[in-house]
Amino acid sequence: SGILRNVQRSRLGPPPQPPLIQEPKEDEVLDGVTTALDGAARQDEAIPLARQSNKADLDRLAMPPPPLRPAVFQKAEEDQSVVGLGSRPRIVADSAGDEQTTPKASAVLVDNDAVPRFALSGPEPSHSQASSSSSSSPGAAAAAKVKPPTPTAGLMVPPPWPTAAPPSLLRAPRQPGSSTLPPLPSAGPLPNRNPLAGGASSSLAPPPTHSSKPKKPSRQIALAPGHSPLDWARLSSNPAANLRGLPPNSPYLRVTPSMLRQMTGRKGKDAWTVLGGRVYNISPYLPFHPGGEPELLRGAGRDGTKMFGEIHPWVNYEGMLSACLVGIYVQEEEAAEIAAGKSSEQDMEAMD
Numbered sequence: 406s407g408i409l410r411n412v413q414r415s416r417l418g419p420p421p422q423p424p425l426i427q428e429p430k431e432d433e434v435l436d437g438v439t440t441a442l443d444g445a446a447r448q449d450e451a452i453p454l455a456r457q458s459n460k461a462d463l464d465r466l467a468m469p470p471p472p473l474r475p476a477v478f479q480k481a482e483e484d485q486s487v488v489g490l491g492s493r494p495r496i497v498a499d500s501a502g503d504e505q506t507t508p509k510a511s512a513v514l515v516d517n518d519a520v521p522r523f524a525l526s527g528p529e530p531s532h533s534q535a536s537s538s539s540s541s542s543p544g545a546a547a548a549a550k551v552k553p554p555t556p557t558a559g560l561m562v563p564p565p566w567p568t569a570a571p572p573s574l575l576r577a578p579r580q581p582g583s584s585t586l587p588p589l590p591s592a593g594p595l596p597n598r599n600p601l602a603g604g605a606s607s608s609l610a611p612p613p614t615h616s617s618k619p620k621k622p623s624r625q626i627a628l629a630p631g632h633s634p635l636d637w638a639r640l641s642s643n644p645a646a647n648l649r650g651l652p653p654n655s656p657y658l659r660v661t662p663s664m665l666r667q668m669t670g671r672k673g674k675d676a677w678t679v680l681g682g683r684v685y686n687i688s689p690y691l692p693f694h695p696g697g698e699p700e701l702l703r704g705a706g707r708d709g710t711k712m713f714g715e716i717h718p719w720v721n722y723e724g725m726l727s728a729c730l731v732g733i734y735v736q737e738e739e740a741a742e743i744a745a746g747k748s749s750e751q752d753m754e755a756m757d
């Protein structure tokens with residue numbers, strides 16, 4: 406019958422293990438659980454070896470199930486177990502078999518006397534005492550109670566202690582350079598940054614100037630490509646460009662009003678204008694004028710100084726039109742006198 410039983414066992418597989426929870430008695434289970442919760446030291450002392458293994462199983466059963474691992478980790482663990490079967494048990498065996506070498510932090514009683522601290526002459530004041538003394542006269546109270554620290558072996562020598570310092574220094578012992586600095590501005594009147602405000606207005610907005618005047622809409626035109634102010638600057642600085650409209654190397658002319666009146670830019674003639682007593686040929690500047698050609702032509706054949714000054718007195722016409730300078734503006738009589746003088750000179754030369 407024993408052989409038959411063995412055969413039956415081999416066919417049926419190993420006999421089913423009795424459930425772990427049924428093996429110990431009920432009071433032992435409770436005892437094991439409470440022992441495990443109480444701590445390892447008591448467990449090692451009180452529980453025999455046979456019960457310890459049972460207790461470990463009971464602990465495992467008593468533990469809540471581990472959280473479900475993400476599929477990625479499960480896959481990685483499966484792979485690892487397939488590839489390196491020996492690696493994981495070895496790690497467990499190493500950690501279980503070796504003695505623990507990692508140093509543990511442990512609570513140590515600190516010798517408070519080794520820590521240097523300031524010695525107080527009187528009994529150590531409580532917080533309430535300190536606050537009350539600081540509220541009345543902090544500097545004097547601190548000077549009366551605090552003694553210089555005694556130098557200890559291995560520590561830095563403390564700085565010289567102010568023995569007979571004035572109370573003003575003792576009031577702020579953490580600011581040694583404060584006595585040399587000028588006193589901070591107290592709550593006095595603010596510097597007057599805005600004389601027009603007169604102190605009555607606390608607004609930070611700038612004072613109203615002439616912004617009340619409505620701005621005139623700009624009358625500037627869109628200049629044609631290649632006729633920007635920069636283009637004009639390039640052209641007018643080119644000595645090869647003849648912007649005067651006169652034969653090359655012509656001297657500066659004396660232009661009379663009768664001469665000027667003919668130079669209006671029409672009938673194939675250039676446009677001349679007078680600005681500040683000088684006559685300029687404004688014809689090459691016409692396509693470059695930001696105010697437009699018609700506006701510029703308003704000054705053609707006449708003295709445009711007043712008009713120019715009324716529109717844009719800030720424009721530096723002397724610099725901009727230096728290459729267009731024809732001559733100076735003279736009255737008829739002056740020109741006649743000069744012409745007469747010249748003619749008389751010529752006559753005199755002819756007579757000779």
Ligand code: HEM
Pocket residue numbers: 622623624625678687694695696697700701702703704705709710712713716717720721722723725726
């Ligand atoms: C004497 C006849 C002239 C008249 C009537 C005249 C008229 C004007 C006008 C109406 C404007 C537009 C102003 C605006 O922005 O609303 C203007 C702008 C301008 N004109 Fe004339 N102009 C004259 C002569 C000149 C001359 C001779 C020059 C060059 C030397 C010149 C250079 C300028 C410049 C640079 C601007 C642009 C000003 C700016 O950007 O603010 N103008 N002009």
